[in-house]
Amino acid sequence: MDPRTMSRPPRFAEALLRRCLPAGVTGLTILGDLREDYVARLERGQGAWAWYWREALFLALRYRLRRRPDTKPKRGRWNVSSDAKIALRTLARSPAMCSVIVLTLGTAMSASTIGFAFADFAVVRGLPVDDTSRVVAIYGIDARQRNGRARLSPANFRDMKDRLTTLDRFSASVVGRVTVIDRGLPASLDAGRVTADFFAALGLRPVAGRLFQAGDDVAGAPATVVVAHQYWQRVFAAAPDVIGRPMLIDGRTRTVIGIAPPKLEIGNLAPIDAWIPLEIAAAASPTDRVLSTFGRLREGVSLEQARAEVATIAKALSAEFPEDNKDWQATVVPIGEVAYGSGFWVVVSLFIGAVALVIVIACANVASLVLARAMKRRREIALRSALGASRARLLRQAVIEGLVLSIASAAIAVPLA
Amino acid sequence: MPRSSRSFLGEFEQRVLLAILRCGDRPRPVDIRRELARVSNQEISRGAFYTTLDRLKAKKLIDWTTVGGDESRGGLPDRRCRVTPAGLRALKASRKTLLQLWSGLEWILEQ
Numbered sequence: 001m002d003p004r005t006m007s008r009p010p011r012f013a014e015a016l017l018r019r020c021l022p023a024g025v026t027g028l029t030i031l032g033d034l035r036e037d038y039v040a041r042l043e044r045g046q047g048a049w050a051w052y053w054r055e056a057l058f059l060a061l062r063y064r065l066r067r068r069p070d071t072k073p074k075r076g077r078w079n080v081s082s083d084a085k086i087a088l089r090t091l092a093r094s095p096a097m098c099s100v101i102v103l104t105l106g107t108a109m110s111a112s113t114i115g116f117a118f119a120d121f122a123v124v125r126g127l128p129v130d131d132t133s134r135v136v137a138i139y140g141i142d143a144r145q146r147n148g149r150a151r152l153s154p155a156n157f158r159d160m161k162d163r164l165t166t167l168d169r170f171s172a173s174v175v176g177r178v179t180v181i182d183r184g185l186p187a188s189l190d191a192g193r194v195t196a197d198f199f200a201a202l203g204l205r206p207v208a209g210r211l212f213q214a215g216d217d218v219a220g221a222p223a224t225v226v227v228a229h230q231y232w233q234r235v236f237a238a239a240p241d242v243i244g245r246p247m248l249i250d251g252r253t254r255t256v257i258g259i260a261p262p263k264l265e266i267g268n269l270a271p272i273d274a275w276i277p278l279e280i281a282a283a284a285s286p287t288d289r290v291l292s293t294f295g296r297l298r299e300g301v302s303l304e305q306a307r308a309e310v311a312t313i314a315k316a317l318s319a320e321f322p323e324d325n326k327d328w329q330a331t332v333v334p335i336g337e338v339a340y341g342s343g344f345w346v347v348v349s350l351f352i353g354a355v356a357l358v359i360v361i362a363c364a365n366v367a368s369l370v371l372a373r374a375m376k377r378r379r380e381i382a383l384r385s386a387l388g389a390s391r392a393r394l395l396r397q398a399v400i401e402g403l404v405l406s407i408a409s410a411a412i413a414v415p416l417a
Numbered sequence: 418m419p420r421s422s423r424s425f426l427g428e429f430e431q432r433v434l435l436a437i438l439r440c441g442d443r444p445r446p447v448d449i450r451r452e453l454a455r456v457s458n459q460e461i462s463r464g465a466f467y468t469t470l471d472r473l474k475a476k477k478l479i480d481w482t483t484v485g486g487d488e489s490r491g492g493l494p495d496r497r498c499r500v501t502p503a504g505l506r507a508l509k510a511s512r513k514t515l516l517q518l519w520s521g522l523e524w525i526l527e528q
Contacts, residue, residue, distance in 0.1 A: 008491070022471075025483050025494055030467055032486045032493030033447045039489045055463055062464025 009038045010049060013056035020060035030059070083400040091404060097373060101366050101405055106412030108362030113417035115355030119348065129335055130203025134297045136167075137338045138310055140289060141329040149333070151289045154280045155324065156317060163313050166306040167295035171197035172278060174290050180274075181248040182235065189231075190271050191249070193278035199226075199260075201294045207232075209243040209258030217277040225254040226275040229262035249276065287324045294335070307332045370402075426511045430478075432457070433469050434500055434508050437479065443497035446470060470498070478504035 014031065021027035034055060041048040091098045129135050138160070140150035152160070157172045164170055173194040180189050192198075199211035207229055215221055225247055227236070236242045246253045260275060297306055314330035374381075381394060389397075426434070436452045437444060444452075446467070453461045473479040481496040500508070 026471070028493050029446070029483065029496045032490040032495055033445075033450075034463070035493060036447055036490050058462070059464050059467070062462075062468060 009035055009052045010056075013053050016060050017056050020063045022063070034059075080400070083397060084404060086397065087401040087404045091401060094373065097369055098405065098408075101369055102408045102412060104362050104365055105406065105409035106416060108359050109409055109413035110416035111358045112355050113413065115352055117417075119352055132336050133334070135202060135335040136295055136297060136303065136306060136332045137335060138170075138293045138295060138330055138332055140314070141331055142289075143327040143329070148331075152291045152293050152330070153287045153289045153324065154285075154291060155287055155321075156289075156328075156330075157291050157293060158280050159317055160310070160313055160330070163316075164295070164309065166298055166301045166309045168298045169197040169201035170293065170295040171195045171201045172280065172291040172293045173198055174278065174292065175272065178250045178274070178276070189249075189273040192272045192275045194275055195278050195280060198275075198294070201296045202264075203296070204261050204264060206258040207261055208240070209256070211258050211260070212275070212277055217279055219279060219281060221277065223252050223254040224257045224277060225249060226258045226260050227256055228260050228264070228273050228275070230271075231273040232259045247274070249274070295332075303332060303334065374398075426478075426507055427469075429465065429469055430473060431508065431511055433466070433473065434478065434504055437498050437500050438508075443482075443499050445495055445497060449498065473504070476503075476507075477501060478507055 017031055017034070018027070021030055034052070037055075038048050038052050041051060138152065139148065140152055140156070141148050142150040152172070154172070157170075161170045171194060173192055175190065175192050178189050178191040180187050194212065194217075196212045196214050196217040199206075200213075204211065206226070209226075211226055212224070216224055227242070227247075232238060232242060236245075242256055243258065245256045247256060248254075254276070264272075295306075297303070310330050310332050314325075314328060318325040318328045384394060385391075432453060433449065436449045436456070439456075440448050440452050450461050450463070450466050453466070470479065474481070478501060479498055480501050481498045483494050483496055486493045486495045
């Protein structure tokens, strides 16, 4: 064996020493001393390998245990990282209990997040409509299918729009999927096809550009598209110059004319990416009842007046086109009732109550687990106290442990929600 | 009076200081430790020895210069130690205190 290799001390022991000894030349001189003694032992024919390891371990231990001036905790200083390390070590000693606590809290957190997001949509934000008291939906009443909220056919919508006098705006919409070619790659989008009055009926204003206006939904009009706010941010990176850009949608190049307001996006319940004009006259099946219709009451017109007019028009259409509209009627429903329904507030109250109950049950379970754990740790706490830990210090440790558990629970809750 | 001369020397600190003086001109830590082991006739803990050197240096009772190491050290640097005037004063003060304390207690040595 190469004598130089022979005279080299165990590599790992030396690496350990390099890590533990003081940095700089002082540490190197100690390493040199040790190597000199190692070589001397080799020359005397004494066992050197095990000796070196023993010396290295004791030396490393000595220097690791020695309190360095720069690491000495200052009195009264909030050493969060140290407390967090202790908390992690303590929690790691009882992994099963910690997993149960984290899972319980995480599930409760995700449930409450979903519940409060729903409440936010229903109670706090309200409908994305300007002056909800004047916006109404018109439904067909299909007696044959016992459907009191049937959609309208394009033909009935057109005829009704021509005759209605109580509504200022009357629009139709249908939701479907379209294919867009984005940078040479096809992508499927959720699109709302709407008549030109749609945004005006809801009283919405654009973030940029303009929304649809009269003439956009007739044959021969320029092909246009209004992009949703989330789509503008997600795909166009909120580029300010998006207006005027072309989009190839279902094989037709459309020009982006505006960005819809974000309040139209209600969570992820209606993920519309783009709004396209709906040409009623070009409908492939004029008698298919596929259209959702909204209108805005004229100033001074009551809901009852609008209902009476719509019922009259429906009766007339039923008489004029008996093949398509036999026994067909129509009614007007306020937008609030459409969105929420008559029993909505009961459902919302029950839902929020159920969520609150879940949180209470989860917290009670976690509290009993933490209490049981604290009972098991009485000796440890007494020992810490005897070693000089103040009451505040012990409390701080408990708070940090709670925070660590909460952060872990939140980390689980976010993807769950 | 310098602070170092007022501070009490631990027993091991005194032994290290005396070993440095016994080794002659600017001894190396390896030689100091060997001298300590030879005189006290026992193995000296390496960790205790080096941390005591650090402590004495911090108290400015000893000083050292660093020199390049030879082949037997793998080229690692070495130290040449010396007792500073403050270290000498501390040793003298410590000896004086000990002798005063021993004064009149010689009969114990005869037991």
